[in-house]
Amino acid sequence: MADKTTLCNLALSALKTSERITSIASGTTVAEACALHWETIRDEVLSMYPWNFCTLYKACEKRDAVPLVSSACEHGLTNDVLRVVCVYGPDGLKMDAPGEWKRVGRSIFCDEQGPIVVKAICRVEDTTLWSPVFVGAFVARFASAIGPEIGKSKDAVTQYQLYEQKIATAKTLDSMEAAPPEVQPGEWEIAHMG
Incomplete structure (x- = not known):
């Protein structure tokens, strides 16, 4: 998967801005906004759902x-x-x-x-280990965090809504990668089926 700089640029692209960064530590206003929010948003999105990775x-x-x-x-x-x-x-x-x-x-x-x-x-800091579904959710949430700082508040709201949709999708996709949970029979099943 992508590195930090690429993920930041994906978030900037989602915000419909032509600005890009060459490094999260480059010192530009946009790079500083990315650096400010990176760890917090990463940990938040990781914590929101038990991602398989x-x-x-x-x-x-x-x-x-x-x-x-x-x-x-x-x-x-x-x-x-x-x-x-x-x-x-x-x-x-x-x-x-x-x-x-x-x-x-x-x-x-x-x-x-x-x-x-x-x-x-x-916490998984190595972005190459992130799943594609997580990357999509992270980019949307990250864009919603940096958007107001670079004058893209309206697009940031749209990205947050997209993030919520991506979390819902992740729950569906991740649940397909596991055996169904064991269901314990209830009193009715025991009485009627033995």
Whole structure:
């Protein structure tokens, strides 16, 4: 996929401006707007949806610190974790009971001694690893952020609406790359089908 400069230029093109940058650090007004918003918008769009390319399973070791939350154990998260989707205990089972775990800052608190594993959305800085669908959503959201700074507020609103559409599309496309979720039979099915 494209590098930072190309992605910035795609956003500028989406805003219908003829301005382009040669580097995000070139010092022009447009490049400064791109540099200002790059990390924030990247992390925001990554966090909005569990994109396949940035959803990882990570082991979290117990910290020796005195727990601050009741009798819970504290397990550390790495700095690249943007959002925790779910937590698995040492037995490999998903911890999904209400209140079974809680994220506080860079830690997960739970009653398990560990190690635990988190399914997390992680920061991916290497743009060559980004999926094409993510690139489309990122460019639209990035254009909506830099647009007002370069006099393209009206086009920025249009780009934000496009971004919302692209997130909806991503949910459809990404869901096609996984097995359907297991459906547990309800009382009616059990009573009528045995």
